[in-house]
Amino acid sequence: MDKLVSLCKRKGFIFQSSAIYGGVNGCWDFGPLGVELKKNIKEHWWYTFVQQRDDMVGLDASIIMHPDVWKASGHVEAFHDMLVDCKDCRKRFREDHLEDTVKCPECGGELGEAKAFNSMLKTQLGVSEETAVSTYLRPETCQAIFVNFKEIYSSSRVKIPFGIAQVGKSFRNEVNPRNFIFRSREFEQMEIEYFIREEDEVELFEKWQGEIWEWFLQIGLMEDKMRWYEHPKESLAHYSKRTVDVEYEFPFGWGELQGLANRGVYDLTQHSEHSGKDLSFFDQEKNEKYIPTVLEPSAGADRTTLAVLCAAYDEQEVPSGKEGKTETRVVMHFKPSIAPIKAAVLPLVKKDGLAEIAQDLEKQLRKKFNTYYDQAGAIGRRYRRQDEIGTPFCICVDFDTKDDNCVTVRDRDTMEQVRMLMDEVCAYIEKRIARDSD
Numbered sequence: 001m002d003k004l005v006s007l008c009k010r011k012g013f014i015f016q017s018s019a020i021y022g023g024v025n026g027c028w029d030f031g032p033l034g035v036e037l038k039k040n041i042k043e044h045w046w047y048t049f050v051q052q053r054d055d056m057v058g059l060d061a062s063i064i065m066h067p068d069v070w071k072a073s074g075h076v077e078a079f080h081d082m083l084v085d086c087k088d089c090r091k092r093f094r095e096d097h098l099e100d101t102v103k104c105p106e107c108g109g110e111l112g113e114a115k116a117f118n119s120m121l122k123t124q125l126g127v128s129e130e131t132a133v134s135t136y137l138r139p140e141t142c143q144a145i146f147v148n149f150k151e152i153y154s155s156s157r158v159k160i161p162f163g164i165a166q167v168g169k170s171f172r173n174e175v176n177p178r179n180f181i182f183r184s185r186e187f188e189q190m191e192i193e194y195f196i197r198e199e200d201e202v203e204l205f206e207k208w209q210g211e212i213w214e215w216f217l218q219i220g221l222m223e224d225k226m227r228w229y230e231h232p233k234e235s236l237a238h239y240s241k242r243t244v245d246v247e248y249e250f251p252f253g254w255g256e257l258q259g260l261a262n263r264g265v266y267d268l269t270q271h272s273e274h275s276g277k278d279l280s281f282f283d284q285e286k287n288e289k290y291i292p293t294v295l296e297p298s299a300g301a302d303r304t305t306l307a308v309l310c311a312a313y314d315e316q317e318v319p320s321g322k323e324g325k326t327e328t329r330v331v332m333h334f335k336p337s338i339a340p341i342k343a344a345v346l347p348l349v350k351k352d353g354l355a356e357i358a359q360d361l362e363k364q365l366r367k368k369f370n371t372y373y374d375q376a377g378a379i380g381r382r383y384r385r386q387d388e389i390g391t392p393f394c395i396c397v398d399f400d401t402k403d404d405n406c407v408t409v410r411d412r413d414t415m416e417q418v419r420m421l422m423d424e425v426c427a428y429i430e431k432r433i434a435r436d437s438d
C-alpha cells in the first residue's frame with residue numbers, strides 16, 4: 001500500500017486534500033492522471049450499464065435535497081454508527097471496528113458506553129439566521145432516484161423491469177476515514193435502482209450478481225481477489241430484505257467494493273407516505289397498479305479506482321542494459337480502455353527533424369484519445385516513465401521513419417515492438433482500446 005500511495009502522489013494520481021494547509025482527513029484530490037483514470041472507470045460503467053442496455057435511463061440530480069427526504073428515507077433516524085469514547089485519551093472509535101470494547105486500542109484506557117452518532121453532514125440553505133433551513137449533503141445518490149421516480153417513468157415511456165442509474169458525489173462523516181481512498185468522507189457512487197415485479201426478485205437478483213461480477217473482470221480485476229459476502233439477516237440495513245457485497249482483497253485485507261441489495265418496496269412506500277404523492281406504477285401489461293420492488297447494485301467509484309490501481313501495480317526485474325545487471329521495472333497493467341493515457345509519442349532523438357514528425361503524429365492522435373509527448377532523456381528511461389503510469393502503447397519515431405513513414409509501437413505488457421505505417425497507428429490503437437475488446 002505504501003508503494004502505491006507514494007506512486008499515486010509522485011505521478012499525479014491522487015493527493016491529500018488541502019495538503020499545503022496540513023490536509024483534511026478523509027478527503028482526497030484526483031490529480032491529472034487520477035482524474036482520467038476515475039473518469040474512464042465511470043464512463044466504462046455508464047457504457048456497460050446504461051448505454052448498452054434498453055432497460056436503463058440516467059439521472060443527474062442535485063446533491064442538496066429537501067430535508068424531508070432524509071426523514072422519509074430513514075437516514076435521520078437510522079443512519080448512524082455506534083461510537084465509544086476512551087475516558088483517558090478521549091479518542092473516539094466505531095464500536096463495530098473494535099475487537100475489545102472494554103480497553104482503548106490506543107492507550108489501554110477504559111472505554112465508555114456506546115452512543116449513536118449520525119453520519120450525515122449537515123448544511124444550511126439560505127442566508128438569514130431566521131429563515132435558513134438545515135438539510136444534509138446526500139449520504140447516498142439513490143434517494144434522488146426514488147424522489148424522481150414518477151417524473152422519470154412518466155416522461156421516459158419505460159416498462160417494468162427498468163432501471164435508473166446515477167453517478168455522483170456522496171458525503172458521510174466517517175469516524176475513522178482510512179486505507180487511503182477506501183473509506184473517505186466525500187466519495188462518488190455509481191448506483192442503479194432497478195424496478196421489478198416482486199415475483200421476479202430471486203431470478204433478477206441472481207442475474208445482477210452475474211453482471212456486476214463480469215464488469216469488474218472487464219475493468220481489470222482478477223477473479224481470485226474477488227469474493228461474495230452475504231449479510232446476515234440480523235445486520236441488514238434498515239431498508240434491505242437481502243444484501244450481498246462484492247469484496248476485493250486489498251493489500252490491507254478484504255473490503256466491500258459494491259453492494260447489491262433488495263430494497264423491496266421500502267423507499268417508494270416511505271416517499272409516498274411522507275410526500276403524500278402516489279409513487280405506484282401502472283403496469284399496462286398486467287393492467288395493475290403497484291409499488292415495484294427495487295434491486296440496487298451500488299458501487300463506489302473511488303473504491304473501484306483503488307482496486308484497479310492495486311490490481312494494476314507490478315514490479316518486474318528486467319535487464320538494465322549493463323552487463324549481467326537487472327533493474328526493477330514498475331509497471332501499471334491498466335486495461336487499455338481504462339488507462340489514463342493511451343499512447344506516448346517519443347522521437348528517438350530530438351534532432352534531424354524527428355521531433356517535428358513525432359509532434360505532428362501526436363497532434364493527430366490526440367484528436368481521438370489521450371496522448372503524451374516526451375523527448376527528454378534516453379529512450380529506455382522514457383519507456384519506464386510510461387510503464388509507471390500505465391500507458392499501454394509507446395510510439396517511437398526513429399531515423400528510418402523519414403524514409404519509410406513507419407514507426408515502432410511498443411506494447412507495455414509484452415515489451416514487444418511492431419513496426420507499422422504512421423497512417424495505421426491510430427486505427428491500431430483504437431482497436432486495442434475498444435472497451436469490448438480488452
Ligand code: GAP
Nearest residue numbers: 140142182183184187257258259298299300303
Ligand atoms: N445506496 C446504498 C448504499 O449507499 P453502501 O453499501 O452504504 O450502500 C455503496 O454504499 C458503495 O459506496 C459501497 O459499496 C462503497 O463502494 C461505496 N462507499 C460507501 N461508503 C464509502 C466511503 N466512506 N468511502 C468510499 N466509498 C464508500
